[in-house]
Amino acid sequence: MTGLSLTTIGLGHYLALSAALMLIGTVGVLTRRNVVVILMSVELILNAVNINLIAFSKHLGQLHGQVFAIFVIAVAVAEAAVGLGILIALYRNKGTVNADEVDLLKW
Amino acid sequence: MMGVILFAIFATAAIACAINLVLQRHPVTSALSLIGVMGSLAVLYLLLGAEFIAAVQLIVYAGAIMVLFLFVIMLLNAGEERKIPGKSMVSKLIGLPVFVLFLGVVAYLIQTQYTHAGSPVEFDAFTGGGPREVGMALFTTYLLPFEVTSVLILIAILGAIVLARKEID
Secondary structure, X not given: OOOOOOOOOOHHHHHHHHHXXXXXXXXXXXXXOEHHHHHHHHHXXXXXXXXXXXXXXXXXXXXXXXXXXXXXHHHHHHHHHHHHHHHHHHHHHHOOOEOOOOOOOOO | OHHHHXXXXXXXXXXXXXXXXXXXXXXXXXXXXXXXXXXXXXXXXXXXXXXXXXXXXXXXHHHHHHHHHHHHHHHHOOOOOOOOOOOOHHHHHHHHHHHHHHHHXXXXXXXXXOOOXXXXXXXXXXXXXXXXXXXXXXXXXXXXXXXXXXXXXXXXXXXXXXXXXXXXX
């Protein structure tokens, strides 16, 4: 059996989907300039990780992957809350959410 | 067969919504696309038998986080992103070959490593992803990480409040 099968969905399909989402998220982080959209792309990357964890949990017949996915979700929530708080502070001080215009640390 | 069709539909929907998220210039449209991704992924988690994670995905991601994002977009009154002229030629020249190379490497690895890896993932075939099983694992084997997560979330709450607070002079 070579290649990805079209009649049964296996682990490879989920890994491919996860890789695609991760790639799209990385492109979003690198190319977009609005900080809100950058944070959304980071959420996309974290979701790609979750697909991997749950697909391997199913594949190995163990629950550990799903428990880890819950921890990933909790960390994603904390990251979103703190990131958006930083964003509001940034907007209050600089008046912009454009990542290119925030160059305080640029030498 | 049912599982194949559902996987095809919702995996395509997830990728289409993700591409739309990156391509759209208005942040509200991106947020709505992200909701589409989350919903499609929840269905895929159901296909994998992870019922509890699917529910958590809908409640926490599509519910809580997206409301937070929409609130911030509304609060900042963020409009459309301006296109920045110039300096895109180099990134296209280098980025496109690297992109194709990455896709090739991933396709090769998946084809060689994971096609023969065990039984296919079937629709409605997995037991053990319900709230009871996940809860048992969470409160016995993973009790310490679970408690540490509560500290993490407490710190995140404090951080968000301190960062978003108005300075009082």
